[in-house]
Amino acid sequence: MSPRRPTILDVARAAGVSKSTVSLVVRGSPTVREETAKQVRAAMAETGYVYNRAAANLRASSVGLIGLVINDLRNPFFTEFATSVQMALSAQGYATVISNSDEDGALQAQMVGSMIEHGVSAFVISPAYGQEAETFEQIARAGIPCLQVLRQVDMRGDLFPFAAFDYARGGLLATQHLIAQQARNIAFVGGLPDRAVTTERMTGYLEALRGTGMAPRSFPGRTSRAFGAEMAALLSRRHPEIDAAVCFNDQVALGMLSGFARQGRTVGTDFRIVGFDDIEDCGQVWPRLSSVACDIAQFGRDTAAALLDWVETGQHPPPMRRAPVALAARESSLGFGSEGKSP
Amino acid sequence: MSPRRPTILDVARAAGVSKSTVSLVVRGSPTVREETAKQVRAAMAETGYVYNRAAANLRASSVGLIGLVINDLRNPFFTEFATSVQMALSAQGYATVISNSDEDGALQAQMVGSMIEHGVSAFVISPAYGQEAETFEQIARAGIPCLQVLRQVDMRGDLFPFAAFDYARGGLLATQHLIAQQARNIAFVGGLPDRAVTTERMTGYLEALRGTGMAPRSFPGRTSRAFGAEMAALLSRRHPEIDAAVCFNDQVALGMLSGFARQGRTVGTDFRIVGFDDIEDCGQVWPRLSSVACDIAQFGRDTAAALLDWVETGQHPPPMRRAPVALAARESSLGFGSEGKSP
DNA sequence: ACTCAATTTTGGAACGTTCCAGTAAGCAAT
DNA sequence: ATTGCTTACTGGAACGTTCCAAAATTGAGT
Numbered sequence: 001m002s003p004r005r006p007t008i009l010d011v012a013r014a015a016g017v018s019k020s021t022v023s024l025v026v027r028g029s030p031t032v033r034e035e036t037a038k039q040v041r042a043a044m045a046e047t048g049y050v051y052n053r054a055a056a057n058l059r060a061s062s063v064g065l066i067g068l069v070i071n072d073l074r075n076p077f078f079t080e081f082a083t084s085v086q087m088a089l090s091a092q093g094y095a096t097v098i099s100n101s102d103e104d105g106a107l108q109a110q111m112v113g114s115m116i117e118h119g120v121s122a123f124v125i126s127p128a129y130g131q132e133a134e135t136f137e138q139i140a141r142a143g144i145p146c147l148q149v150l151r152q153v154d155m156r157g158d159l160f161p162f163a164a165f166d167y168a169r170g171g172l173l174a175t176q177h178l179i180a181q182q183a184r185n186i187a188f189v190g191g192l193p194d195r196a197v198t199t200e201r202m203t204g205y206l207e208a209l210r211g212t213g214m215a216p217r218s219f220p221g222r223t224s225r226a227f228g229a230e231m232a233a234l235l236s237r238r239h240p241e242i243d244a245a246v247c248f249n250d251q252v253a254l255g256m257l258s259g260f261a262r263q264g265r266t267v268g269t270d271f272r273i274v275g276f277d278d279i280e281d282c283g284q285v286w287p288r289l290s291s292v293a294c295d296i297a298q299f300g301r302d303t304a305a306a307l308l309d310w311v312e313t314g315q316h317p318p319p320m321r322r323a324p325v326a327l328a329a330r331e332s333s334l335g336f337g338s339e340g341k342s343p
Numbered sequence: 344m345s346p347r348r349p350t351i352l353d354v355a356r357a358a359g360v361s362k363s364t365v366s367l368v369v370r371g372s373p374t375v376r377e378e379t380a381k382q383v384r385a386a387m388a389e390t391g392y393v394y395n396r397a398a399a400n401l402r403a404s405s406v407g408l409i410g411l412v413i414n415d416l417r418n419p420f421f422t423e424f425a426t427s428v429q430m431a432l433s434a435q436g437y438a439t440v441i442s443n444s445d446e447d448g449a450l451q452a453q454m455v456g457s458m459i460e461h462g463v464s465a466f467v468i469s470p471a472y473g474q475e476a477e478t479f480e481q482i483a484r485a486g487i488p489c490l491q492v493l494r495q496v497d498m499r500g501d502l503f504p505f506a507a508f509d510y511a512r513g514g515l516l517a518t519q520h521l522i523a524q525q526a527r528n529i530a531f532v533g534g535l536p537d538r539a540v541t542t543e544r545m546t547g548y549l550e551a552l553r554g555t556g557m558a559p560r561s562f563p564g565r566t567s568r569a570f571g572a573e574m575a576a577l578l579s580r581r582h583p584e585i586d587a588a589v590c591f592n593d594q595v596a597l598g599m600l601s602g603f604a605r606q607g608r609t610v611g612t613d614f615r616i617v618g619f620d621d622i623e624d625c626g627q628v629w630p631r632l633s634s635v636a637c638d639i640a641q642f643g644r645d646t647a648a649a650l651l652d653w654v655e656t657g658q659h660p661p662p663m664r665r666a667p668v669a670l671a672a673r674e675s676s677l678g679f680g681s682e683g684k685s686p
Numbered sequence: 687a688c689t690c691a692a693t694t695t696t697g698g699a700a701c702g703t704t705c706c707a708g709t710a711a712g713c714a715a716t
Numbered sequence: 717a718t719t720g721c722t723t724a725c726t727g728g729a730a731c732g733t734t735c736c737a738a739a740a741t742t743g744a745g746t
Contacts, residue, residue, distance in 0.1 A: 007702055008702065032724070052703070054397050114438050259629075261629035284601060375694070376695090402701050
């Protein structure tokens with residue numbers, strides 16, 4: 001099938017120039033005369049040349065490959081993020097190796113190892129819990145730039161910059177909104193206990209409650225739809241006085257929504273719910289789900305830009321500002337009279 | 344930061360053997376004596392050696408990198424597939440470069456080009472429509488194995504093997520089930536018109552209808568939730584006689600579900616719906632959505648296995664059998680009296 | 687001790703680029 | 717004509733592996 005792929009040398013011969021010139025043309029150097037470049041490009045087309053990055057890397061040691069490790073790629077929030085990062089990197093000529101660690105720390109460490117071998121120039125990691133030490137040590141040892149996003153794991157010295165949304169403010173906005181909607185007894189539902197992501201969101205929730213005379217009611221646990229559905233059943237049965245919930249994320253909130261639907265309770269009037277992340281589904285279900293909007297696509301683009309800056313300049317980036325969040329209020333908290341978005 | 348990464352040569356020196364021996368150890372060759380291997384491994388640990396795949400590739404020309412190009416990575420069905428393939432490949436020591444073409448043929452061609460440069464050993468593509476010619480020609484020209492999955496684009500000679508589920512049978516099962524549930528007027532809703540994926544599903548629908556005296560009613564269009572919601576409104580308003588729908592996919596079906604919920608109509612009694620793909624959400628909404636179950640995780644693993652077989656043996660694989668589908672009947676078609684799965 | 691085969695190890699030549707220190711060509715000012 | 721300066725091109729040496737043919741070692745059978 002293959003009579004040997006043509007190399008830069010074959011192209012050079014066909015174009016009547018040296019291999020170095022071809023190399024310059026390939027990389028779009030401005031120092032080569034346009035006329036020459038044109039000939040070279042013609043020769044490339046004629047010979048059916050394809051650039052061999054492996055060889056280029058070997059010499060130049062920079063692969064144009066970025067590693068993206070995500071703890072749960074099935075969650076639409078992370079999918080959206082991964083997609084956005086991948087597309088932004090792709091636009092800059094970088095390819096993205098994506099891995100789903102599936103919340104398995106050991107798997108994560110293994111994948112990171114494999115990516116290092118492949119010579120990725122940088123990492124973006126939304127880490128799984130467990131095995132953090134090994135994972136991050138490998139990266140640090142190899143001296144590869146790495147951005148930790150969305151989730152932070154406990155580390156003795158924060159080796160790597162961390163970027164995320166302003167989770168505390170999100171919790172605050174959601175809770176204040178429910179208070180404004182006359183909710184008298186607001187629970188916080190879902191999220192893995194004792195994780196920074198959970199406690200931050202809860203901090204905002206507690207802050208909003210302070211001084212209102214309402215007692216906080218936290219029900220941490222998991223982060224899935226199934227958990228949300230279970231909690232809807234549990235709250236109805238055991239805590240009928242609770243009339244609103246700030247959920248850890250949209251998965252939990254959507255789960256609660258269908259849990260209540262199953263019981264015949266109407267969310268938006270009987271019970272008010274606000275989710276977190278504002279994934280696309282929020283606007284597609286009925287009642288539509290209010291949520292703390294995180295512009296994850298923009299966040300992905302920013303992440304990609306910051307990372308490439310680091311890779312290309314070699315400058316460790318400044319600590320990043322928490323990305324802003326906003327409340328998207330919909331029927332699940334407003335009821336069915338009015339519509340719209342509050343600040 | 345980097346006082347030069349240690350190479351195979353440094354390891355060889357530290358272990359007191361030749362570089363060739365180290366190379367053999369790295370690749371786990373059985374021809375090297377265990378005692379020697381042990382020394383070499385110790386030396387590797389001591390020097391902090393990391394394998395440089397770029398160099399290995401250059402010489403051996405095989406990168407251990409598989410390209411996965413998906414038309415819509417935000418759709419959970421495809422996410423699940425991508426995840427499954429990636430994890431299966433990862434278990435075999437291959438890394439996966441994932442790209443989302445976002446239904447953009449030009450983007451797809453560009454991404455495929457970039458992956459070829461990166462030296463991927465094979466492709467798995469669920470193609471976007473448009474630019475097929477360029478995309479597949481590039482791959483054919485480079486002589487890279489490629490599996491086309493889930494969707495097929497029109498090609499003069501089917502250059503690449505195609506694997507998918509038995510869509511026609513899925514359409515048949517769904518429609519027969521609705522007939523058994525006493526539906527009298529069944530529509531087929533969603534799917535891009537004139538695409539093989541759509542027409543196959545519709546073929547099964549038409550076949551089930553044949554001889555029942557029911558007239559087929561097709562409403563192709565798009566594949567999104569938003570489209571499903573629109574259609575729920577449209578059907579209620581303009582075609583009140585229709586009392587059931589086979590949907591192109593679960594996205595459309597879930598959209599219809601919330602569209603009807605918004606109108607206050609009860610799906611499962613007033614109107615019966617069956618989706619297609621059986622994504623996780625089907626069991627998480629209320630009423631739970633009946634769907635044609637495609638074991639996408641298994642399909643992903645099979646795809647990975649077939650592809651690796653092709654890559655490693657060099658044997659063009661036999662044409663693949665359509666993967667089986669089954670009906671998962673839930674409240675959206677059964678109503679609320681009974682529960683369970685029919686064959 | 688000696689032969690022969692099997693096992694284990696080895697040094698040098700690739701692989702296809704980029705980098706670097708040039709050479710050659712062109713042109714303006716002396 | 718010579719000099720200097722810029723612009724356009726070039727040939728050889730790297731990069732870190734794997735491949736290969738051959739060398740060294742081992743060990744069993746005489």
